[in-house]
Amino acid sequence: MNKTGILVVAGMLLTVTGFAQYSWKNLPTAKQPVFRKDTLNIRNYGAVPDGVTLNTEAINNAIAACSRKGGGVVLVPAGLWMTGPVEMKSNVNLHLRRAATLLFTPDKDQYPLVEGVYEGRSAARNQSPIWGNNLQNIAITGSGVIDGNGEVWRAVGKGELTESEWKKKVASGGVVRKDGKEWYPSEQYRAAKEENMSMLLTPGKPLKDYAVMKDFLRPNLLVFNNCKKVLLEGVTFQNSAAWCLHPLMCEDLTLRNLLVKNPAYAQNGDGLDIESCRNFLVEGCTFDVGDDAICIKSGKDEEGRKRGRPTENGVIRHNVVYKGHGGFVIGSEMSGGARNLFVHDCTFMGTDKGLRFKSTRGRGGVVEKIYARNIFMKDIVQEAVFFDLYYFVKFATDSERDERPVVNEGTPVFRDMEFDNIVCNGANKAIFIRGLPEMPVSNIRIRNSVFNTTIGKEETDTKDIVLENVRMNVPVKQ
Template identity: 55%
Template structure:
């Protein structure tokens, strides 16, 4: 006998229509198919599991295998402290952690093995994920318990990320430090791997055995479910991941609900969730506090990603909080297969480096389009509240101490299959209390960022708008309360820009600056220009005819 874990299947169109007014659009997206399981429950204690926090149990894996072989059902991990090596999911199994259950993954690296996989969008060799599955159907990880990934035994730590006391404690506890004495590694093998360019890339003629000498460097993700269908992650806390936390890869029909991901702020590559080349899903009610991107959309990197040709598409992401992270909601930079039909609403970002972050680079290729974002609230953003950046590899949006803050000079290159594209993105109803820059748009001379609409926003930041190499950008009812007011609005080499009903800090030194010989058809309308000390500044090659005022 089967019972559904949800009362009904999630119909994305219906869900979204209740929560957004984005351009009056109700998405016509496919139904997300939710897994169903037999009522039969298998308790891991029947396989000899011992909850003392010391004994390395094989019982959880045995229970998963037995449950699947019997036709599927629920594998129950009851309250207790359970230690285990990596787990492999099986068809038709719901791995359920009861309240008070703590599953501690082993800190012994010999308990994990290297596999061929994909990481950061390319063919790679890594240690197999702590929770792993491939070519599966009807699988779930649910409950109120906690998975701990023992990530501290895998991750390098930069001295600049810690206090002096924390750094001394870390170094005194073992591991090795690099020659510059600015980064700690858990082992000499991990340090060795860090010195090899693209160490984890699987190149022609190589096999898994060729990577054994840097095994410690090839950190596992917390959870990878690849090429699988009907996935549910619900209620569980995933913490202390060695690398990416939740990584659905080339999978479909994905539901992630009320999940918490916790990783140290200094934890390198500890993204909360990376949806890579996936389709049809919903992410809702989650809470993420991590050391890298929060909600991240990917689809492969460069030539390999374009050859795979699988966009991430048809997702609703809503009612989710992101605390520390490099970005709250992020697309890229590995987006070579494209991304489309994404609906983000009712999310809060607090203390992230960037809020809404769209990033790519030459060589990526891919098209990011039909992205609708509504009701986003942000606080204490370190860099940009909203950024579209096709020149991502040239400059980090949050410069390190001593680095120049000036934008790089961008020279045009020929269009080719590696030229990325961002187009048709709508953002509405956004607030941000504190950021370096309110809005930054930086395209390429050969491929501007196109068709961006930002409406009904109040952004408090040091700098207002910086728009470079863009086309058909529309801001309406946007308030830019910038403290560095020279200028509030800066437009470089962009055309068909409409700034409608813009509000700004009274007494601004300069309202608008336009530069670049490709600037064309810029409109500043329904805006009180009298509150600025100086209204307009034009570059040497910019005619007054470029700007329309009314």
């Protein structure tokens, strides 16, 4: 470190094995859906844009009719369209014109209980506002707004709101926790949370048995399960009860020029969770959310390993992230693995962390061949580059670090990654890497990068971490 406080790390050319030589000129691609020009207007199926009429039947009838005729466009004109869950069908492009808003009803009875997925495991959920299973050639496009009406589902802490906002929330109904520090949407929600009821599906337990905690089973705004050739373009997705966009086990997925918004205090308010998908592109999108922004997942623990479907062959480029727990994130539910992912020319502003990788013992899965370049960060709250294999463990004790369990299918593996031209202006720490004694984080190369942070680098249980032409501008200790 010189007198100006600049720590220069250069020329640390360790012998690194296991990197796949992949050309940035030959990136993975996603096949695009193609639609007939035939257009059906939801007005012609009885939809009324008055913000009060429930248009569920009209919208779903239009989508079903379009699909039966061989596909095409279902048009949502300008207006405020109240609706319950919308079921997509193959070969349909749901197109929202400018000034069109799909507003999902606050009536929770309109959302039936279904067998879904919560954080990588099979669980009871309320039906997602937009959903589709086993479809091909589908899209949601245009320049309108899709609003999940999430505030009727979410709890919120008093400290997350201004005094006037808190008073308004309490006056709206619901239940306040005994200590006065958290508001719940209903007594049923409070009971489910405080009694730690499980939403996980178990053999022999029918869905109707979960009705006692229905209010607690917040739906993700959009879930597409096992679909092929999917396009989301131009639309604003906002105000989800839980995760916003959740493509699950999909192939050939494109998300382009979206605006994804959730309140900063939204619990599980992720922007995008790509789970066990292959061949995808995320470009030109803007995220401002209450949890991880762009997140890669592939199932949790044994269930995820049995599924055995990594998230792979993806390109994430030209995106901007504002609030969020992480800008680009892998984990912690990554038991099926992740590989061949390319992240470039993205901006993170004010996120808690920048590039965030997380897991823990018991997850398993291999995360490898992750490449990032031209990542620009400003005012990161915590770490710019973050790896932690003790997720949910605030501090690893000496005894935990000294433990060396036998490496097995539950041991997570993070290896073989290259980051180039990472620029961070403002963060508490530049780089934090905490692996496991029995499985170090290995073969990570960071090149041609600049970090203007309070603290430089901290690493534990690592192997072959290469910093080449990296500057860390940190304050000089007096």
